[in-house]
Amino acid sequence: MKIPKRIASAVINSLKGGVVPRIGLPYITVGRELEIDALLHDVDIIAEGGASFRFIVGKYGSGKSFLLQTIRSHVMDRNFVVVDADLSPERRLQGTKGQGLATYKELIRNMSTKTRPDGGALTLILDRWISGIQSETVAESGLDTSDPRFRKLVEQKIYTVISALNEMVHGFDFAKLLTIYFHAYWDGDDESKAKVVKWFRGEYTTKTEAKSELGVNIIITDDDWYEYIKLFAVFLKQAGYSGLLVLIDELVNIYKVPNSITRQYNYEKILTMYNDTLQGKAQYLGIIMGGTPQCIEDTRRGVYSYEALRSRLAEGRFGREGVKDMLAPVIHLTPLTNEEMLVLIEKLTDIHAQLFGYAPTLTQEDMVQFIQIEFGRIGADSHITPREVIRDFIELLDIVYQNPQLQVAQLLQSSSFSYAQPQTDGDDGEDAIAPEFAEFDI
Known part of the structure; x- marks a missing residue:
């Protein structure tokens, strides 16, 4: 087994430091075949227009993060876009001081593809999308790119892609920004492209600023960031990818929130995501969250303290020690032998x-x-x-x-x-x- 020294160094140093390496995982993956197969079955459903939601549950150091990163590598090889974030005191799913938006920013910052596995792939994705449509138009029409009719044909294809977004919540504004980006790309206006990317990253703090720079009277906020994740999933499919996988780890940071009302708001956001994926309100979207048994199963502070989630996620009467149900929404990691x-x-x-x-x-x-x-x-x-x-x-x-x-x-x-x-x-x-x-x- 030959392994490049750069990857070998990352693997050894990461593991010695107690963290999961982001590269080189295929060289050290052992066990977890059942879990990986179950999650990759979800991925097949997502690629066909479905959606999925899973919890990966295991104690500290049991391999939750390793499994998430392994799935991340697998799905990028299948032409998926992956976004991932670890929750923290500053990053939650919902908050009153921008904690939900902070999670969204982290997810978009870590947007990765097979050709850009280390994050920061948003601009690459947008440019690849437009370039791909141009190449497709050349092949179909036979026109030269300098022909005035060529731009109109490209615009028609662009509008066909973004028209699929208009029916979704905030889809009109999302589509408008994609249009702005296309025109900036065509005209070589890097400043306008950067402004659109800044908006997609959730970095505009006021509607006034967004209105003056881009002409859109809306910004991404704590309350609606998840709607934009759903929009990205549909857009990425239209742009030639298989779908979007969202990985959120360290759910224990919600469990640790001292205020019970704040915890409930966060669990309510999880319930929204769970219902959307299972009821078909989301497409081309997979969500996997990782947490410890306590932060999931504690009925006083954990996910199960929110009755609507507990009734959906708790094991049925047939679940027992030593019997794995890989089709359940919660996958419990057993120790490696x-x-x-x-x-x-x-x-x-x-x-x-x-x-x-x-x-x-x-x-x-x-x-x-x-x-x-x-x-x-x-x-x-x-x-x-x-x-x-x-x-x-x-x-x-x-x-x-x-x-x-x-x-x-x-x-x-x-x-x-x-x-x-x-x-x-x-x-x-x-x-x-x-x-x-x-x-x-x-």
Whole structure:
């Protein structure tokens, strides 16, 4: 498995820092086949004009964000546009001080396509749309681009695309701005193009400013930003993409809001999104939200505290431990098995060796012992997460690489690491440890 050093570095450094890398995920994806297949089935429905809404639920470090980023990579390969944002105290779904609009801005800022996977793809999408229509017009009409009739034909195609938006809420103004952008693109007016992009990004603060610069008497606000997400989904389909996928993580930040009324307003926004996608009021749109079990299932402060959502999302009478329903709106992540974790650390060993240019020294037995030690901790079956195991293992790889004189087997058996091992009594009743390696702190 050959991996470019740029990607290898991003993978190792991100995982060691406890965050999910935005590139290189196919090199380290292990398990989660059922979850990925279920979400990609939703993607097929979205591409055909449907919509979907899912919650990904798992405790901190269990792989929620990793699964979201994996789906992000998959759908961009399928010609989808992806927008993603993590909620925070400053970013919510609804707020009185611009918190909802802040989430919208973050989503648009992170707008990504296969050719622009790192975000900032809005201008590229708009330019590609117009350029594509021009190429299509040339092929169909045979006219030269300098022919006066050519612009009229292009305008007709542009209006055909944006006319599909006029029936939607705020669709008329959205279509008007697309028209302004087209004329600015044609005339080479970069200043006007930038103003339209600024409006789409939600950066106009007053209607007066938008009216004077663009001639539209409306701006995107806390209350209606989601309507523009639905408009973008339909427009992107018209512009040649398969649809729009919205990824929102860290729902726990709504759970943490101290004011119960503010929390309810946010849950009401989730209910609106959920109903729109399931009732066919949204098209070409998928929404996936990630959160911890507590922030979803707590009936006092969580999503389930909003009765209309709890009645829609709670498991039925047939749900039970060990039985997965991947068609339910809430997907609960189960821990990766020991075997899957072993496969993962084997991949990380290979990537680490390629990054630093050395022959791997860890044997299969070393890796098995590492997994046994990690999962042998007291309470590991319910509390240990892939994030912790991965971080420990990369630290081990770093130490062994920088100290080649160390024996891995002895290092794993040292007292500094043996806190994780099941205790075994020696003949004298004392714990059997290897004190000569106590100085190695891993």
